[in-house]
Each structure stands twice: as structure tokens, then as C-alpha cells.
Amino acid sequence: MGKLTGKNALVTGTSQGIGAAIARTLIGEGCNICMHYFRSKDEPEKIKEAALDKGRKAICLGADLTSEQEVSAFISGAVEQMGSFDILVNNSGALIERRTIQEVDLDYWYRVIDINMTTMMLVTRKILPYLNGSTGASIINNSSLAGRKGGHAGSLVYSAAKGAVLAWTRALSQELAPGGIRVNAVAPGFIEGTSFHETHTSRESARKTISQIPLGRSGNPDDVARAVLFLASEYDGFITGETIDINGGVYCA
Numbered sequence: 001m002g003k004l005t006g007k008n009a010l011v012t013g014t015s016q017g018i019g020a021a022i023a024r025t026l027i028g029e030g031c032n033i034c035m036h037y038f039r040s041k042d043e044p045e046k047i048k049e050a051a052l053d054k055g056r057k058a059i060c061l062g063a064d065l066t067s068e069q070e071v072s073a074f075i076s077g078a079v080e081q082m083g084s085f086d087i088l089v090n091n092s093g094a095l096i097e098r099r100t101i102q103e104v105d106l107d108y109w110y111r112v113i114d115i116n117m118t119t120m121m122l123v124t125r126k127i128l129p130y131l132n133g134s135t136g137a138s139i140i141n142n143s144s145l146a147g148r149k150g151g152h153a154g155s156l157v158y159s160a161a162k163g164a165v166l167a168w169t170r171a172l173s174q175e176l177a178p179g180g181i182r183v184n185a186v187a188p189g190f191i192e193g194t195s196f197h198e199t200h201t202s203r204e205s206a207r208k209t210i211s212q213i214p215l216g217r218s219g220n221p222d223d224v225a226r227a228v229l230f231l232a233s234e235y236d237g238f239i240t241g242e243t244i245d246i247n248g249g250v251y252c253a
Contacts (some may be wrong), residue, residue, distance in 0.1 A: 005030030008057075008074050008085045010078055012036040012123060013067060013092035017194030018142065021221030022089055022228050023047050029229060031087065032057035034078045038064060038092070050145045059084065065092055065119035075126040084130045087232045091122040093162070097156025107199045109157055112222050116161035120168065133180035136236030145189040145247050150203070153167050162187075166243055173241035183239035184231045189218040189247025214249030 009026045013019040014035040020043050023035050025201035029218030037045040037060060042104055046059040051058035059081050061144060078085075085135035093116040120141060131137040146155050166185055190209050207211060210218050227244045 003203070003235075004087075004229075006032070007091065007232075007235070008020075008032045008034070008082050009087035010036070010085050010234065011089040011091055012119070013038070014047065014060075015040045016043055018188065018191065018221045018224045019089075019091040020044070020047060021225040022091060025222070025225040026087070026089075027051045027054065027058065028233060029233070031232075032082065033080055035060045036074065037062050055205040060152075065123060066114040069248050070124055071119075071122040073125050074131050074194070075114060075123070075130070078111070078127075081198075084132050085127060086132050086135075086137050086235050087130065088124065088127055088137075088139045089142070089228060089232070090123060090139070092116075092119050093142060093144075095155060095158045099155055099157070104157060113161050113164075116158065117164050117168070120165065124172070125150050128176075128181075129141075131181055134149040134178075135180070136238075137181045138232050138235040139172070139181060139183045141165050141175075141183070141185040142232045143185045143187040143243065145170070145187055145245070145251055148187055148245065148251050151181040152209075169243065170241045171236070177240055182231075182234070182237065184240060185248070186224060186231070187229050187243050187245045187251075188224045189213070189219055189245070189250050190206065191221060191224060191246075193220050203218060212250065213247070217248065219246060219248060 009031045011023050015037045016025045037044050041060050048058040048060050062078050063070040140143040144162040147160040147166050151159035169185040227246055
């Protein structure tokens with residue numbers, strides 16, 4: 001696309017799957033990048049080396065994004081090394097484990113909400129002064145098909161959090177529009193090649209889910225990364241407050 005050459009992007013949750021694919025795709029289109037990780041930095045470090053080989057600037061920074069103190073340190077480190085940013089991808093999130101309403105206690109409730117929503121709020125709030133609103137900036141939030149349909153059994157709290165991401169995206173888009181910052185979301189459906197489904201979905205359940213997808217296949221991380229790339233490249237565009245559904249036709253808004 002060319003428009004992204006030299007733009008600075010920050011992506012959270014790049015240790016595997018969708019986050020790693022987004023980072024690679026943005027680098028391939030010319031972005032410099034700050035990659036966040038929580039537990040493992042192995043994949044971000046590999047992506048960093050590939051980025052440096054392409055002449056891009058790339059850094060990897062670890063943080064627990066549910067901690068306001070760690071988010072502050074993370075954003076300070078990112079800004080110190082890269083200056084300002086044109087693109088923010090709020091990708092971090094997790095199901096943790098499947099629980100029905102009878103099994104949901106407050107510790108679990110708060111943990112799922114914190115990982116999927118509080119992280120997004122803290123990162124966005126802290127980086128906001130360093131987003132290039134004067135020339136156009138793009139925030140992309142990762143939601144889920146579960147936030148549209150309610151998800152499979154045991155994903156009650158996760159689905160509620162991902163639904164909140166969609167409302168957060170719409171509300172934030174209105175708040176930040178006067179400053180030249182657009183806010184959109186992606187809502188992936190069944191995406192294989194991620195720790196989410198490797199951990200929380202049986203092969204039998206996966207086969208059943210895939211059989212019900214109109215396009216006849218599961219998604220992959222690159223399917224999501226391409227949609228994020230489009231929204232990122234529209235940093236000076238006219239699309240805001242929208243959600244791109246990436247699910248092979250399972251849900252059509």
C-alpha cells in the first residue's frame with residue numbers, strides 16, 4: 001500500500017497467533033513497530049530481527065497490561081525509543097478458561113474483564129498524548145465473534161468482555177474524532193493457529209464449528225492481519241466507529 005512506510009505502530013500481545021501476524025504484516029508494509037509481550041518474547045524477537053533486516057525500526061517490550069504502573073513504564077519506554085505513534089493495535093486478550101454462570105466467582109470475573117478490557121483502556125489512555133492526531137492516527141481493537149453471538153459454552157464472561165470492546169470502540173471513536181484519531185475494531189470468528197483454540201477448543205468441537213462456516217474453512221491469523229492492515233492504512237481516512245467481522249460468513253451484521 002505504500003502509505004505506511006515510516007509509520008510507527010504499537011501492537012499488544014505479539015507472542016503468537018493473531019498479534020504476531022499483525023506485527024509481521026505491518027512491518028511488511030513499511031511500519032516501524034513496538035511489540036508488546038507478556039510471558040514469552042521468543043516470537044517478537046524473531047519478528048524484530050526480520051524487521052531490522054528490512055530496514056525497519058523494531059523494539060520488544062514486556063509488561064503486565066492489567067497493571068497501571070507497568071503500562072505507564074511500557075508506554076514510557078515505547079515513546080522514549082520511538083517518539084510518537086500513528087497506529088495502535090489493542091490485541092491482548094484471553095478466555096482464561098471456560099466457566100458456566102454457576103462457576104463464575106468474582107476473582108475470575110474481574111480477571112477476564114481486566115485482561116480483555118482494562119488492558120485496552122490503560123494502554124489507550126497512556127499512549128493517547130503520543131498519537132499523531134494532527135496527521136491522522138488509527139486505533140484498532142480486537143474483539144471477537146463471541147462479542148456478537150455470545151460464544152460457545154463456558155465463554156459467558158469472555159463474550160461479555162468482547163461485546164464491551166465493541167461498545168468501547170463506538171464510544172471512543174466519537175470522543176477522539178475531533179482530534180483526528182479514528183477508532184475501529186475487528187471481530188474474528190474461528191481462527192486456527194492460535195493458543196486460544198489450541199487451549200480451549202477440542203478437535204471434535206473445531207470440526208463441528210468449521211463444518212458450519214459458509215466459506216467452508218477456518219480462519220487463520222493472516223486473515224485477521226489483513227483487515228487490521230486495511231484499518232491501519234486508513235490512518236487519515238473516513239472510517240471510524242466500525243467493526244470488521246472476520247468469520248467466513250457465520251455472522252453478518
